[in-house]
Amino acid sequence: MRLGSGGFGSVFKGKIGNEAIAVKRLEGVDQGKEEFLAEVETIGRIHHINLVRLIGFCAEKSNKLLVYEYMSNSSLDKWIFHEHPVFTLSWKTRRNIIMGIAKGLSYLHEECAQRIAHLDIKPQNILLDDRFNAKVSDFGLSKLISREDSKVMTRMRGTRGYLAPEWLGSKITEKVDIYSFGIVIVEIVCGRKNLDESQPEERIHLISLLQEKARSGKLFDLVDTSINDMEFHREEVREMMELAVWCLQVDSSKRPLMSTVAKVLEGAMTLDATPHCDLVANYELNHSNLEGQICSYLPSATHLSGPR
Structure with a gap:
């Protein structure tokens, strides 16, 4: 089959x-x-x-x-992009899925002999078992990074819409996964793809909308309205979106470690401060196609620098 x-x-x-x-x-x-x-x-x-x-x-x-x-509930994209309209995932289930992804990535980045950067984190590569527990899959693009190396040079790889800004320089760390994870959080909470060309032009790029709503204090405007219990968990939803903003910092050194993300989700830590929403880049579509399937988005905002 x-x-x-x-x-x-x-x-x-x-x-x-x-x-x-x-x-x-x-x-x-x-x-x-x-x-x-x-x-x-x-x-x-x-x-x-x-x-x-x-x-x-x-x-x-x-x-x-x-x-x-075998993962009986297929991949995450089938559930959050409304291909199953008769059944939507509850907020608790979505939160648990985000937690599972964070724990899997934390293991890859910090608990293996060599750091492993997955390099293709997206809903299609998150599989769900019969209890909707999340498991990261598809390691075909992964890269081993020695713990002695701060960065690694590699050809651009990944999927359009999930690539971190530093891919433009070809020197990356495992923090490109953290950026992609931030995109996935927003897609899970909002119930739509980061890049949705069926939307009006001003709504195609979800991360641009996220920045706009974060600046105006209206993050809840983006939340998936099909989740009936979202309103009852309004504060948790807001905190989750702030966590996503933290992961989406243009300067990769300002993104948290995945172990820190997991601790925040478990309630063992709190965000030190609300992330500056102007650190989330707006993107201009770059229609160049690499190896037939890899596209990127060129940042129009100034890249911020800081100590690493």
């Missing part, structure tokens, strides 16, 4: 004994080999409740297969 397809192949549902599995078949020999080796090397050595579990793999001639645990 075919479950779907992405940039590097198709995913099918299968069984090993009584256990349901998801089999990812990489397609395109030249492009697929690099992503296949990266994915096996990265996820084969790590284990965390909020990371999808790799069960096995096959590399025989042109066949490259990855076997994962």
Whole structure:
């Protein structure tokens, strides 16, 4: 049974004994080999409740297969972008999903022998189990970063709409994931994509709207109105959007560590201060296309500098 397809192949549902599995078949020999080796090397050595579990793999001639645990509720985008109109996720469930993503990324960034930057955090790569627990998946673009290196040089990789501003200089840290995580928080709370070209021109870029509403103190205007219980958790929702703004700082050194984000979500820490909303960049669409699928957005605001 075919479950779907992405940039590097198709995913099918299968069984090993009584256990349901998801089999990812990489397609395109030249492009697929690099992503296949990266994915096996990265996820084969790590284990965390909020990371999808790799069960096995096959590399025989042109066949490259990855076997994962099956996630019955598919990917997050199917639930927050209203493809399931008869059932919407409650605020508690959405908050728990955000927490799960934060814990998974915190493990990758801070608890492995080498820091692992995922580099493609987006709702399509967040899978949900039968209880809507979130697990980060798809490590085909991930990058290992030595703990001795402050930054790493790499080719631009990722997905249009989720790329941090520092990608323009090709020197990045794991904090590009934190920026993408901030985008995902806003999409979860607002129930729409960051870049939605079906919207009127002034509403296409959700992060630009976020900056505007943050400056005017009207963040709640952007909240997904389909969530019936959102109004009852108004203060939590506001704090979550402020957390997203913190993660979306143009200057990557001002973004929090993912372990700090997790502690804030758990209530063990609080934000030191409300983030300055003018640090969220407005973006102009750059229609250049890299490798057929990677696009970026050029900051029109001045980049802020500060000590690292």
